[in-house]
Amino acid sequence: MIPFSDEDLKPAVSSIIDTKIAPMLAKDGGAIELLDVIDSKIFIQLQGACVGCSASSSTLKFIVEKEIRTAIHPELQIINVPQGMENNLQEL
Template sequence: MIRKIEKLFDEQVRPALAAHGGDIELVDYDNDKLYVKMTGGCQGCSASQATLTDGVARLVKQHFPDIVDIVDVTDHSKGDNPFM
């Protein structure tokens, strides 16, 4: 499952985030929850939660309906170069 999610991230999520200087890491998958960490321009960005819920979560749940939640484990207060 993790390899399939990584492939989705590589093909559809990371290119969009990279356009804004950001990236996303898959941290863990446990009990139908996906744990992610946003980095680069996404860390501390004021639009990161919208990106996560409206973009990443929607896409992931569309391809993997068994995933019930996507948990952001990013420490957004440590972002030193947020996009917004």
């Protein structure tokens, strides 16, 4: 069980994305946006050069998930939201 509320998680995740993950992705023309935290699920969207990149699944697993889970909690679920699904997070 995740011992944090969604309200507690959001600023912590946002900080990790802004300080650690986004700069790594920017080096290759990529970007990331935190869309929301719902029921301890972290909804992000890979953007820029990451969209359609064959390595985006590796980026999600070995950079995004690793950084967030290591810093906050190992059981957090990170979901990459496809373009156009930003308003339908409950369906993912």
